Amino acid sequence: xxxxxxxxxxxxxxxxxxxxxxxxxxxxxxxxxxxxxxxxxxxxxxxxxxxxxxxxxxxxxxxxxxxxxxxxxxxxxxxxxxxxxxxxxxxxxxxxxxxxxxxxxxxxxxxxxxxxxxxxxxxxxxxxxxxxxxxxxxxxxxxxxxxxxxxxxxxxxxxxxxxxxxxxxxxxxxxxxxxxxxxxxxxxxxxxxxxxxxxxxxxxxxxxxxxxxxxxxxxxxxxxxxxxxxxxxxxxxxxxxxxxxxxxxxxxxxxxxx
Numbered sequence: 001x002x003x004x005x006x007x008x009x010x011x012x013x014x015x016x017x018x019x020x021x022x023x024x025x026x027x028x029x030x031x032x033x034x035x036x037x038x039x040x041x042x043x044x045x046x047x048x049x050x051x052x053x054x055x056x057x058x059x060x061x062x063x064x065x066x067x068x069x070x071x072x073x074x075x076x077x078x079x080x081x082x083x084x085x086x087x088x089x090x091x092x093x094x095x096x097x098x099x100x101x102x103x104x105x106x107x108x109x110x111x112x113x114x115x116x117x118x119x120x121x122x123x124x125x126x127x128x129x130x131x132x133x134x135x136x137x138x139x140x141x142x143x144x145x146x147x148x149x150x151x152x153x154x155x156x157x158x159x160x161x162x163x164x165x166x167x168x169x170x171x172x173x174x175x176x177x178x179x180x181x182x183x184x185x186x187x188x189x190x191x192x193x194x195x196x197x198x199x200x201x202x203x204x205x206x207x208x209x210x211x212x213x214x215x216x217x218x219x220x221x222x223x224x225x226x227x228x229x230x231x232x233x234x235x236x237x238x239x240x241x242x243x244x245x246x247x248x249x250x251x252x253x254x255x256x257x258x
Contacts, residue, residue: 008051008087012079016094017222018047033075036226038233043242045229046070051079053087057200064194065115068104072097073241075229078205092215093208094225096232097241103204111193118189122182130178139164139171148177149184 009030013020018031034044048071050057057078060067076095081087134140134148142158153161161180162170172180208214215224233242 005051008079008081008089009049011089012049012051012077012092013047015089015092015218015221016047016077016225018049018077020049028070029074031077033225033229036229036233038230038237041244043229043233043244045241045243046074047077048074049077049079051081053081053083055080055202055205057205058197059200061197062191062194063107063196063198064111064190065108068108071100071104075225075241076100077225078200089218091209092221093205093213094215094228095208095213096228097239098232098236099208099213103200107195107198110198111195114193115190118186118193121189122185125178125182125185127174127178130174130181133181134177137174139166139173140177141169141171145172145177145180149180149187152184152187153180 010020012018013031016033018033020031021029029046030049031047032044033047034042036043036045050059052058074097076093076099078093078095080090080092082090134144137144142162145153145158145161159170161172161176163176164171164173212224212228215221232239236242
């Protein structure tokens, strides 16, 4: 993300009353919309925040099934800016997961065959394949596993994989190392089952202009979005996007009824 994109998306988050995560440490979630109370239950929503100087939104490199599964649970704030040296916000769209479902379903259909293929291939790997990739050993070190699977495991997961001890040193058995090899193969294969930065196009977004999804100006942006979220909960009470906030979290954040 460029500095300018980051600044615009911080601005959008502030305008819409979102809890912005500058480091995107919530597993790729840009922001949260907390404190949406319906019938005495308080919810929060994950929000994807994006900006553009055209009515066309870029998404992500290597856009794949993980993005689709995550985005199906999210709200979206799209801000459209002028192309001036100091861009000004022209208008915004707030879309629900249901609004975005046709676009997401289209991307899913585009990559589904590759995704299914990627999921099946690792199961065919056997010990001979492990020996070719990692060398023929009776056991493998944690460092061997890290060279193979890199940062896809946490330190705790690597330690847990060490199921045998040799000369007082935790090591990984052939079956466990084969399991790690298969997981690495799945990760590599699924990276190929993606689309490079598919755009949410003008043709898809234009029908939302002039509806209650469009929010012009900078006044009452947060109130409008909260009203949209509240209506969404009423219409789709069992939707996966509606995460119930525990009472302790509601009290800690000061998120009162909306």
